[in-house]
Amino acid sequence: MIKSIEKEISLDRRAFIKKVLGGTIAGSLLLVIPAGAMELEHIPEQIPGMRKEIGPFITGKKFAFIVDITRCIGCGSCCVADKNEYQVPDGNYRTWVERYVIDDKDNVYVDSPNGGLDGYQKPRKDLPYPVRDTFFVPKLCNMCEHPSCVQVCPVGATFQTDDGFVLIDDKRCVGCGYCVQACPYSVRFINPKTHTADKCTWCYHRVRKGLLPACVNVCPVQARKFGDLNDHESEVYKILHQPHVVSVLKPDMGNKPSLHYVGLRREVV
Amino acid sequence: MSPEHGAAVATALTNFVFPNDLHVHWSLMIVLYPYITGIVAGAFIVSSLYHVFHIESLKPVSRYALIFALAFLAFATAPLLIHLGHPERAMNMMLTPSPTSAMAGFGYIYSAYAVVLILEILFIYRPTLVALKQKSTGGMKFLYYLLTLGSDNLSPEALRVDHKITAFLAAIGIPMACTLHGYVGFIFGGVKANPMWATPLMPVIFLLSASVSGIAGIIFSYVLIKRYTGKSIDMDCIRTLIKFLWGCFILDFVFEMLELFSHAYMATHHWEALRDLYVGPLYWSFIVAQVGIFSVIPFIGLGILSLVKLSDKIVMKWGTILSFMILVQVLLMRWNVVIGGQLMSKSERGHAVFHPGWFTKEGIIVSIIIMILPIALLWLLSKVFPFWLDDDPAVERQSA
Numbered sequence: 001m002i003k004s005i006e007k008e009i010s011l012d013r014r015a016f017i018k019k020v021l022g023g024t025i026a027g028s029l030l031l032v033i034p035a036g037a038m039e040l041e042h043i044p045e046q047i048p049g050m051r052k053e054i055g056p057f058i059t060g061k062k063f064a065f066i067v068d069i070t071r072c073i074g075c076g077s078c079c080v081a082d083k084n085e086y087q088v089p090d091g092n093y094r095t096w097v098e099r100y101v102i103d104d105k106d107n108v109y110v111d112s113p114n115g116g117l118d119g120y121q122k123p124r125k126d127l128p129y130p131v132r133d134t135f136f137v138p139k140l141c142n143m144c145e146h147p148s149c150v151q152v153c154p155v156g157a158t159f160q161t162d163d164g165f166v167l168i169d170d171k172r173c174v175g176c177g178y179c180v181q182a183c184p185y186s187v188r189f190i191n192p193k194t195h196t197a198d199k200c201t202w203c204y205h206r207v208r209k210g211l212l213p214a215c216v217n218v219c220p221v222q223a224r225k226f227g228d229l230n231d232h233e234s235e236v237y238k239i240l241h242q243p244h245v246v247s248v249l250k251p252d253m254g255n256k257p258s259l260h261y262v263g264l265r266r267e268v269v
Numbered sequence: 270m271s272p273e274h275g276a277a278v279a280t281a282l283t284n285f286v287f288p289n290d291l292h293v294h295w296s297l298m299i300v301l302y303p304y305i306t307g308i309v310a311g312a313f314i315v316s317s318l319y320h321v322f323h324i325e326s327l328k329p330v331s332r333y334a335l336i337f338a339l340a341f342l343a344f345a346t347a348p349l350l351i352h353l354g355h356p357e358r359a360m361n362m363m364l365t366p367s368p369t370s371a372m373a374g375f376g377y378i379y380s381a382y383a384v385v386l387i388l389e390i391l392f393i394y395r396p397t398l399v400a401l402k403q404k405s406t407g408g409m410k411f412l413y414y415l416l417t418l419g420s421d422n423l424s425p426e427a428l429r430v431d432h433k434i435t436a437f438l439a440a441i442g443i444p445m446a447c448t449l450h451g452y453v454g455f456i457f458g459g460v461k462a463n464p465m466w467a468t469p470l471m472p473v474i475f476l477l478s479a480s481v482s483g484i485a486g487i488i489f490s491y492v493l494i495k496r497y498t499g500k501s502i503d504m505d506c507i508r509t510l511i512k513f514l515w516g517c518f519i520l521d522f523v524f525e526m527l528e529l530f531s532h533a534y535m536a537t538h539h540w541e542a543l544r545d546l547y548v549g550p551l552y553w554s555f556i557v558a559q560v561g562i563f564s565v566i567p568f569i570g571l572g573i574l575s576l577v578k579l580s581d582k583i584v585m586k587w588g589t590i591l592s593f594m595i596l597v598q599v600l601l602m603r604w605n606v607v608i609g610g611q612l613m614s615k616s617e618r619g620h621a622v623f624h625p626g627w628f629t630k631e632g633i634i635v636s637i638i639i640m641i642l643p644i645a646l647l648w649l650l651s652k653v654f655p656f657w658l659d660d661d662p663a664v665e666r667q668s669a
């Protein structure tokens with residue numbers, strides 16, 4: 001019984017991923033234009049070896065996302081890229097950037113007006129004490145190894161692919177919102193247009209074509225990095241295997257995020 | 270600037286809500302959903318107190334409680350369906366459930382429970398339905414024919430079998446009613462990301478508040494219907510119900526307070542955010558309304574009604590008022606848990622605000638309609654299933 005249900009769901013997932021590969025699901029204009037009209041080969045491969053991958057799931061790769069807090073300048077370019085890539089409805093955020101300010105009395109002030117979409121162009125002026133420190137923290141889906149969202153989804157619409165991505169099949173989602181409640185990082189929302197759950201996918205459709213996630217692509221200071229941990233030449237491998245200050249968000253949740261932060265500060269939730 | 274004042278300024282300025290948490294996804298419909306299922310489970314328990322535990326004084330409401338449960342059960346899924354973004358896919362929860370989901374089992378538990386409840390009603394009412402079939406004509410006769418499943422056999426042998434079946438159904442019905450509502454509590458209690466919900470006490474509190482709301486619903490509606498129809502009220506039954514209500518409410522209220530107390534006492538890193546929630550956006554609905562008015566007054570009042578010798582008139586009047594207060598208390602509790610839990614941002618640095626709309630899809634008007642529908646259905650059912658034994662042709666015949 002369970003087996004046949006799983007088979008039924010996984011058939012759907014395969015069809016879903018085929019649609020992603022075919023470009024009929026989400027994605028920038030560039031990728032929706034049918035092959036032939038603009039050959040993919042003309043765009044250089046950004047993730048080495050990706051275009052050799054065939055079949056529904058990526059084999060032999062283990063992806064990681066790294067955000068370097070010490071680099072982020074809070075310009076909001078990633079948020080703009082993301083909003084354009086997915087036409088994210090106003091008031092919902094697949095990714096956002098938070099501004100942290102710490103004063104000399106150790107009070108922590110955080111804000112993220114409009115999710116940082118407009119960039120942080122002016123310093124906060126409403127603080128009572130002198131500022132001791134300030135930094136920006138970009139947020140996105142943590143692609144948890146033990147994702148709570150997958151655990152709670154009653155219909156298996158949110159699922160983890162064999163290659164470690166957590167995706168949503170919007171043809172199956174009933175829009176109950178349980179996953180929105182369950183995600184400890186609040187990266188999910190119910191899309192007001194589709195009435196289904198939505199969230200950052202690490203640009204799965206781009207990655208499958210050997211391209212970096214849109215936000216990684218546009219970051220002017222390389223604060224966002226993406227790559228294959230099985231490729232020992234990749235930057236993400238090197239960062240995670242060298243003595244850096246690296247951590248994940250809310251480790252006590254037990255979700256085991258694949259999103260890592262360089263220079264993460266204890267004030268960050 | 271004094272340090273306290275500095276701290277206050279800092280709290281105001283540090284109110285940071287994750288951008289996606291500004292929107293409350295589970296609103297009034299998800300407040301009503303556990304409220305209605307709770308009433309169902311509680312009413313069933315009242316009926317079982319007579320059918321299984323033979324509390325004789327509850328006989329006058331034992332059948333009514335089942336019909337009452339059915340009327341609410343029929344609409345338990347309505348708020349869920351209205352809430353879903355894609356209600357047309359709702360059946361997927363039963364066709365292709367994900368085994369790890371705490372929500373996926375609801376369809377099964379709910380349906381199994383519905384089957385037990387309906388069978389229980391049909392068997393308990395069988396002699397009545399047979400008698401009514403013989404008396405009625407036309408469409409009603411056909412309806413009774415269907416409800417008796419075509420069988421007129423009222424021989425002592427057949428009735429003994431009926432009795433065995435109903436006792437069995439009532440007996441399995443109790444764990445099922447408890448499962449139904451304990452499980453609804455677990456849907457919330459299992460969300461580890463939400464420190465207000467994630468407590469093993471959640472199913473216990475949901476179950477106790479379910480019993481309380483069911484008993485209170487029965488007392489309140491029993492008195493109202495009897496008064497309205499000018500029939501006599503069985504005071505022994507009311508007094509027993511009040512005692513059960515008080516007993517369950519003691520447990521319910523104590524556990525609710527214990528939950529809060531253990532959060533405060535352990536004072537983990539979540540507590541600061543929880544405290545801000547209770548003294549902030551939940552101050553009126555939780556501290557003042559749920560606890561201060563609608564828990565403390567019934568808690569003391571029901572105690573007095575249960576322990577002090579009072580006249581029938583006083584017991585009936587105050588029993589009804591306090592039952593109504595309990596119904597409000599449980600509704601407030603659902604609100605404070607469901608909405609309150611979402612107001613606290615997972616940033617644990619601030620809280621969102623929520624004001625329900627009147628005319629929105631999940632707004633106040635729709636909620637009122639959803640609460641009226643079971644009452645309307647109850648009225649319809651009263652035309653088919655006589656609630657009270659003194660209106661029952663089968664009972665008349667037996668005593669004649």
Ligand code: SF4
Binds near residue numbers: 140143147182255
């Ligand atoms: S961050 Fe949230 S949405 Fe993303 S995988 Fe983890 S639990 Fe799921």
Ligand code: SF4
Binds near residue numbers: 157174177179180
């Ligand atoms: S909203 Fe959709 S993806 Fe999320 S738990 Fe419900 S059915 Fe699953």
